[in-house]
Amino acid sequence: MTTAAFERATSGILSGFAGRQAAITLVAMAIFLFFALFAPHFFTVATIFDVLRTASFTLLIGIPLTFLIIAGEIDLSTGSNYGFCTVMTAVAMTEWGWYPWLAGGLGLMLGASIGFFNGFVSIKGKVPSFILTLGMLSLLRGLALVIARGTTIDVTDNLDSAFFVATSGEIFGMPAQILWAAFVFAIGGIALRYSVFGAHVYATGGNRQAAMRMGVKPDRVRLIVFTAVGLACGLTAVITVGWMQAGPPNTGAGGELQVIAAVIIGGVALQGGRGTVYGTLIGALIVAMLQTGLVLYGVQGSWVQFFVGFLIVVAAGLELQLQPEGPVAELFRRHLPRPEA
Amino acid sequence: MLWTSAVSQDRSRAVLSARGIVKRFGHVTSLDGVDLDLYPGEVVALLGDNGAGKSTLVSILAGVNQPSEGEIAVDGQPTRLDDPHRARALGIATVFQDLALVEERDVAQNLFLGMEPRVLHWFVDRRRMYRESRSVLAGLKVNVPSVHTPVRLLSGGQRQAVAVARTVIRGSRIVIMDEPTAALGVREAGKVLDLICELRASGRTVLFISHNMENVFAVADRAVVLRLGRKIADRRIADTRKEEIVGLVVGSVGGQEAST
Numbered sequence: 001m002t003t004a005a006f007e008r009a010t011s012g013i014l015s016g017f018a019g020r021q022a023a024i025t026l027v028a029m030a031i032f033l034f035f036a037l038f039a040p041h042f043f044t045v046a047t048i049f050d051v052l053r054t055a056s057f058t059l060l061i062g063i064p065l066t067f068l069i070i071a072g073e074i075d076l077s078t079g080s081n082y083g084f085c086t087v088m089t090a091v092a093m094t095e096w097g098w099y100p101w102l103a104g105g106l107g108l109m110l111g112a113s114i115g116f117f118n119g120f121v122s123i124k125g126k127v128p129s130f131i132l133t134l135g136m137l138s139l140l141r142g143l144a145l146v147i148a149r150g151t152t153i154d155v156t157d158n159l160d161s162a163f164f165v166a167t168s169g170e171i172f173g174m175p176a177q178i179l180w181a182a183f184v185f186a187i188g189g190i191a192l193r194y195s196v197f198g199a200h201v202y203a204t205g206g207n208r209q210a211a212m213r214m215g216v217k218p219d220r221v222r223l224i225v226f227t228a229v230g231l232a233c234g235l236t237a238v239i240t241v242g243w244m245q246a247g248p249p250n251t252g253a254g255g256e257l258q259v260i261a262a263v264i265i266g267g268v269a270l271q272g273g274r275g276t277v278y279g280t281l282i283g284a285l286i287v288a289m290l291q292t293g294l295v296l297y298g299v300q301g302s303w304v305q306f307f308v309g310f311l312i313v314v315a316a317g318l319e320l321q322l323q324p325e326g327p328v329a330e331l332f333r334r335h336l337p338r339p340e341a
Numbered sequence: 342m343l344w345t346s347a348v349s350q351d352r353s354r355a356v357l358s359a360r361g362i363v364k365r366f367g368h369v370t371s372l373d374g375v376d377l378d379l380y381p382g383e384v385v386a387l388l389g390d391n392g393a394g395k396s397t398l399v400s401i402l403a404g405v406n407q408p409s410e411g412e413i414a415v416d417g418q419p420t421r422l423d424d425p426h427r428a429r430a431l432g433i434a435t436v437f438q439d440l441a442l443v444e445e446r447d448v449a450q451n452l453f454l455g456m457e458p459r460v461l462h463w464f465v466d467r468r469r470m471y472r473e474s475r476s477v478l479a480g481l482k483v484n485v486p487s488v489h490t491p492v493r494l495l496s497g498g499q500r501q502a503v504a505v506a507r508t509v510i511r512g513s514r515i516v517i518m519d520e521p522t523a524a525l526g527v528r529e530a531g532k533v534l535d536l537i538c539e540l541r542a543s544g545r546t547v548l549f550i551s552h553n554m555e556n557v558f559a560v561a562d563r564a565v566v567l568r569l570g571r572k573i574a575d576r577r578i579a580d581t582r583k584e585e586i587v588g589l590v591v592g593s594v595g596g597q598e599a600s601t
Contacts, residue, residue: 194465196463199446199465200455203455207444209439209441210442211454213441215455273443
């Protein structure tokens with residue numbers, strides 16, 4: 001074998017074994033196998049749909065958030081935006097008597113507007129998005145609680161509207177929430193990997209200065225992605241209202257951390273420029289499996305948070321080791337047989 | 342020969358011609374009436390001590406800064422390089438020391454950053470992008486492991502090559518390089534010098550800042566020396582020696598072409 005051929009072969013092996021994607025997929029499979037074997041009732045259709053539904057709500061926001069973090073920004077207010085839009089959609093349906101579709105449109109509009117606001121202020125006002133959205137996290141939750149007067153708003157009218165089929169029904173035996181998430185996943189995955197916009201998202205987070213000099217418009221890219229994250233919060237809220245037929249003001253509380261956890265476990269770098277939509281899917285599945293599986297395994301509820309946090313710590317700690325030129329890849333290189341010189 | 346002497350050449354053939362360039366920053370005069378002509382297919386080294394005005398001159402030609410006085414003509418047409426986009430549109434490409442590469446993206450993605458070939462309007466024509474990347478790199482005789490390699494895994498010389506190849510893709514006729522070999526080892530620097538020769542062979546003009554006399558005498562056709570904002574020498578490499586250029590740079594040899 002020639003040296004060049006050998007290096008091609010080993011680099012193939014290395015990217016196969018040491019790649020971030022492969023590693024996280026193996027972890028997800030191991031977790032699934034563990035719960036399937038040892039957690040009672042985990043390996044049943046009902047539980048698996050439950051896990052998928054939980055992962056779906058994470059993904060709906062997690063996919064656009066993947067774009068945003070790759071672009072070098074963050075939105076900590078997604079849970080609160082989601083909660084606020086949930087309350088507003090429910091209020092529009094019940095107290096204002098709007099048609100469900102119209103109320104749903106309001107939810108989407110509000111979510112997108114809040115996302116746009118986050119983007120506009122942090123880009124034009126040069127406010128770090130971390131601080132701005134930390135403020136919005138508290139502000140929007142407070143607003144949701146005030147508007148709902150602290151209690152859940154029940155949606156009881158108009159239940160025969162097709163709106164409730166689109167948000168909580170089943171199509172070919174698949175719950176609508178999962179289909180919505182699959183839709184967002186497909187669009188997001190294709191856009192990030194194959195579109196010109198996706199390339200510009202990576203460039204914006206990877207080296208904003210360089211991107212700008214090469215004619216990319218990083219401000220425009222970031223504003224679009226901020227708005228998409230907000231729109232996703234609105235969409236998730238509308239689906240939640242249709243599914244639960246209620247608007248609890250604490251909807252999505254703490255959800256921002258769960259979404260960020262899925263994105264980080266999936267291999268998106270917080271400093272921007274790196275990550276995939278596929279990774280976020282696996283991250284969301286891992287978080288959802290832990291949440292359901294650990295309870296079924298008999299672990300006390302509070303430990304679930306511990307394990308999700310533990311996985312983030314491990315993922316962050318291993319990140320550098322798993323890079324193609326990192327120690328793990330180096331180990332492979334050293335212990336694979338060398339070609340005769 | 343085509344690029345024998347600056348002085349003897351017909352000025353109307355110059356691809357870029359700068360006349361009486363003055364740049365003041367407040368009370369500091371950074372450039373004080375500099376003339377510079379660049380001809381097709383020549384390599385010009387821009388030399389000078391720190392503060393001589395090299396970087397200021399380059400930033401003006403790149404469209405980053407505007408001259409306080411003076412005129413610039415491209416292809417004989419008087420023009421204003423109001424911003425980097427304007428300069429690029431006229432075929433003047435500048436490779437700054439930071440190279441402006443996106444580390445996590447691969448070679449082809451960096452080459453076509455901001456001008457990706459498209460299919461179906463929204464999507465990157467990946468096949469065409471990788472194919473054209475290979476052919477541009479091959480045309481410049483640049484060796485990279487693969488056009489799919491992330492830039493962060495490339496050596497300093499390879500990065501420089503990617504940054505230069507990118508200007509070729511963007512239709513550069515004049516490539517300005519700011520100390521292209523400064524951070525490189527001997528072998529790597531040699532590859533960058535080869536690349537400069539390839540650019541010249543393709544009919545492009547190269548203007549590069551350097552402190553390294555070996556490099557200057559290895560590839561340049563002409564050396565332009567600045568001192569305290571004035572051009573003090575414009576020599577054909579064939580007609581001068583390293584000692585003279587070094588002397589002009591450090592000030593131990595007096596310039597004969599004090600600015601008009």
